[in-house]
Amino acid sequence: MPEAAFTTCPYCGVGCGVEVTREADGWKVRGDDAHPANLGRLCSKGAALGETLSPDGRLLYPEIGGQRVNWDTALDAVADGFRQVIEKHGPQAVAFYVSGQLLTEDYYVANKLMKGFIGSANIDTNSRLCMSSAVAAYKRAFGTDTVPVCYEDLEQADLVVFAGSNAAWAHPVLYQRVAAAKRKRPHMKIAVIDPRRTATSDIADWHVALKPGSDAVLLDGLLVHLADAGKLDETFIAAHTEGFDAALDAARAAAPTLDAVAAACELDPHLLAGFYAAFTDTEKVVTLWSQGLNQSSSGVDKGNAVINLHLATGRIGRPGMGPFSITGQPNAMGGREVGGLANQLAAHMDFAPADVDRVRRFWNAPRIAAAPGLKAVDLFQAVTSGAVKAVWIVATNPAFSLPEADAVRAGLAGCELVVVSDCVRDTDTVREAHIWLPALGWGEKGGTVTNSERCISRVRPFLDPAGEARPDWWMFAEVGRRLGYADAFDFADEAAVFREYADMTNFENDDTRDLRLGPLATLDTAAYADLQPVQWPLADDGTSRARLFADGRFYHPDRRARFVAVTPRPPARAANGADTLVLNTGRLRDQWHSMSRTAKTARLTAHRPEPFVEVHPDDARRLHLADGGLAHLLGADGEMLARVRLDDGQRPGSVFVPMHWSDAHARRARVNALLGTITDPISGQPEFKHAPVVVAPWRPHWQAFLLSRQRLADLPGEYACEVRAKGHWRYELAGDGKPADWGVWVHDTLRGSGEWLEYADPTGGRFRAARLRDGRLEAAAFVARGDSTLPERDWLGRMYAEDHIDDAARMSLLVGRPGKGMVDAGQSVCSCFSVGLNTIIEAIREHDLQTPEAIGALLQAGTNCGSCVPELRRIIAETRVAG
The missing domain is CATH 3.40.50.740 (Rossmann fold)
Structure with missing residues (x-):
């Protein structure tokens, strides 16, 4: 095998080139400066690839x-x-x-x-x-499954519309290319169409937080607005397309006026007017769409509604413009x-x-x-x-x-x-x-x-x-x-x-x-x-084309494109009842699919270590959900347990749950168990973005977390989540059945010899224990009643890097608080440099930091892949408000 290789990242559809070299302490992975997709950039997942190459967990033999x-x-x-x-x-x-x-x-x-x-x-x-809905939309419009644009178009556009795409987390390198282009060209505008305020909204001039499932009404309304403003490319329509009149008629029937669209999508009419005006008056527009549109029972129609806009204005085949579906997998x-x-x-x-x-x-x-x-x-x-x-x-x-x-x-x-x-x-x-x-x-x-x-x-x-x-x-x-x-x-x-x-x-x-x-x-x-x-495509002489359809010739038999009449259809299942919310699923910044690769490195599990449900604070108050507590989610087809995270960027009436946790990493945490087999009738793509769920507090009799150098098995509790941490494993547990003796339970669970430290508070419902061997921390357990608060985990986990636990550290273990000289960095924010929340807040206060760049200059956070920059900006705002 070679000592170095130029290869391609195995994560998302951006297709980043990576350079891998063998070093004394393992494989070093960096971005390939010459690869046209990423030009040397890597996201947090790509940067950590070298840490995921261990053979543990592999299927090795037939x-x-x-x-x-x-x-x-x-x-x-x-x-x-x-x-x-x-x-x-x-x-x-x-x-x-x-x-x-x-x-x-x-x-x-x-x-x-x-x-x-x-x-x-x-x-x-x-x-x-x-992406099958996007495939069907392209084929209906162009006669073939052709993505007509290239990445450079995103940097050359004067308006980029992210429709149903949290690219900052799902396609970070591409998002960073757009963000860098906006910094260089301040007149460049960004619109984000998404019910949630995601990290992608950090650079948005318009966050169009529409009602879930109303995308087609919004897009139809924009087609009507273009026609009424006299901004159609009638020459292109006449020479190169078919079906425009029927498409416009359908759009007028669904979205006759801006006010009607605003009402149907539950949007501020002034914000909507600003977005429509920007799209109407800007020649170079790229509309980038992803799962928010595709994963719908009408995902194909939504894709065609996007393409209709570009055909109607002739904004296709030329630099800085076009309808761009970005794929999810490599x-x-x-x-x-x-x-x-x-x-x-x-x-x-x-x-x-x-x-x-x-x-x-x-x-x-x-x-x-x-x-x-x-x-x-x-x-x-x-x-x-x-x-x-x-x-x-x-x-x-x-x-x-x-x-x-x-x-x-x-x-x-x-x-x-x-x-x-x-x-x-x-x-x-x-x-x-x-x-x-x-x-x-x-x-x-x-x-x-x-x-x-x-x-x-x-x-x-x-x-x-x-x-x-x-x-x-x-x-x-x-x-x-x-x-x-x-x-x-x-x-x-x-x-x-x-x-x-x-x-x-x-x-x-x-x-x-x-x-x-x-x-x-x-x-x-x-x-x-x-x-x-x-x-591709490659001509016989080997030359390729970055953009297609500049000549107005498509792949239907008559070489004309097709407009598709889009009549908006609501999601197949509606949320009814005061306790029923709309469930939206998606990706996290540092995880990939079922985490079979990304969960191997502590750097990637630290940011969002447990399955969670993101809830607007108003819904949380109404449903008696506590930040950091556990919730039970019940859908028409299954149930799950998840940790509650409050976020005012979440649209009231909706919740978000990441897709990543399987039975290999958590118990009762598979979000797809909640979702019904509702699919688009053309593409067969499931509706993952809109499912009614009942969300209620789940109040276990007890909760606990365990830290262990050795991986544990057969864990108790209705809720159990395994997290790979630096130098140890972490387990979050909760359950209803209380053991007769917590000491016996902990000893049986944390099996092994050594010196045991224990603290019991039966009145307060707390039990703590730690096992040391040769002065090193081997395992620890913290148990509390279901309504009690457990200690922070970060500072405890750092003890696994110590060769010897002194008397002060032993006391801290039993007290459950960091002792003098111990640093509680807080939950990870920057995965690239392992910078914690508490460290960032302290730096903001002590040095009066006002920008993510200032934080980066002091702590390095945000200076590598840039994926945490939106979160850094939010932390700055919240810290300065708190004083």
Whole structure:
């Protein structure tokens, strides 16, 4: 393995380049200055990648029924199991469920096997959950799934509209590029359309805090306003589009006046007028949208409402303008390219008879699927009903991530054959598998990914495989061989897979398809290894285009774009009753998906260590919810427990819960268990942003936290959350059943020898204990009644860095307060430099700091990835108000 590598970050769809070098104390990760996506920047997650490479928690060997086997035995079992189901029930009885975490080569071979040779289109991807509505919107408008803009457009625009996107946390590097552009060009304006005041709003000139679910009314109203203001590009509309009159008529019916829109969206008319005027009068506008629009029962229409605005003004294909859907996962775009969705074929072809025949001939496929397969939610409902009897799940955790997560888990438990290939040994889904296949992880695998601006980048290995892990494309190819299709899956390496895919994009493509990679089809292995970032489409001479549709030629048969008439539809489920609130889900700044990677480093778990529900203070008072207390959330399809966080940036009547906690890290904390299987009728994307929930205080009989150098198991309590901290593990617990003796309970839980310190206050309902060995702190427990306050955790955790606990520190352990000379830095704010809240507040007061830049100059906070800058600004304001 090399001592250094240039590769691509495995997190969001920004697609940042990273430089990895081996140093004495491990792998050092920094941003690649030459990569066009990030130009050297990294977010907190990317900067901490080197800390997540430990082999702990990895799936290392093939297993059947929990017993280790060799690869031949495991792959034979997979092939035999699928063959038996197909022979008995037909190809529609089997399915693959794959992931935006896969590389393009993995995706391609899986798609070829299922659609070309098994003969079913039952292969879908977890990208269905994040961007399939945008795909459908682009295809309806342009005739193809084409993102027409590039990242530079965000920096060149005079107005950037973030619609349903908290880019500051979900796509931090791209957000920082926009923030830097605004600093350089003060006339540049930012609008944020979001019911919540998120970190992205920190740079906003307009925060359009609309009523949840009313996006289409807002966007329709803007189309009407453009028409009434005489700001339509009538020449462009006439020459290059169809359907404008119907789209405008539908918009007028839904949003006839600005006042009507303000009323429907519950907005201040003056704020709305200011935003509409800015959009109307600004030529260079980019509208960037993400999950807030996509994850809706009418997400496709919302995407088309955005695109309508740009077609109506001709703001497309030129620098600084265009409709820009930004994807969530590192290779969601690559999956779209090779047919990872159940309603697509590879190379941006569909199930039109001509496309089916073309793919059949290119692959020489004997039994190619001729119709779309089951989309994600439908696929797992088919697993539950028994219609799908064998499923292969790859690099994803549907028992955690899909709506009605409990039902998905039950369906997998009853399925005849569940195969899981993953690099993680314990997930909610892995627990239900019959066959486990160990996959290469980031740093071990090689291939390509495509980011949100259509830029293909290399992922390069720099680590030896963990255990017997293998590439995902290789597993699919080996099963294809065992099913009798050896010639079709005779790939020597991932370079051979890529060449075939690139060749397919140009096969019988006379500019009828946008995706063209022809010049890359001749890359030899060395040239593939050295492939530099390149944006498609590629002309025959190898030149690429950053923007598309400048010529006004689209990909419908008449080469015209289509306006789509959008009639707003409310969310499928309304919140009724005084105790019922609207649930919105989303990402955190420092976490990724189910935290299988990010939870490995204490730097990333410190900012938001527990599952929480964010509530407006007015709702909290009305519902008797206490800041820092626990709440019980009950939805139509499940329940969860979460810590309460008060935030006046939350819209009254709504709550926000992060998506990240699975059973591997917390008990009763999977938010998707609350969500019903409501999907967009076109895209099949679930409605994750609007679900009615009842939120009530949960008052346990006791609560506790434990600190331990060793990882603990079989923890008590109805609520339990595990947090990786620096040098130790932290456990937050709460429960109803009180043990007879807290001392016995703590000794049994914190198993181990050493010197014990204990303090008991039965009257006050408190118990504290610590175990020391050779003068070092090994474990500690703090227990209190459910209505009592527990000590702060940060200063206690810092004791794990000490080689010897002196008498004063021992007393502090039992008293539950930091002693003289002990520093309580507070909960982490800046993950890059581990700067705590108390440290920041003290510095603001002592040095009269008034800007995030001043804090950065003193403490470094905010000077690396910049993701904490909005929070620093808020802390400054709150501290100065408090005096």
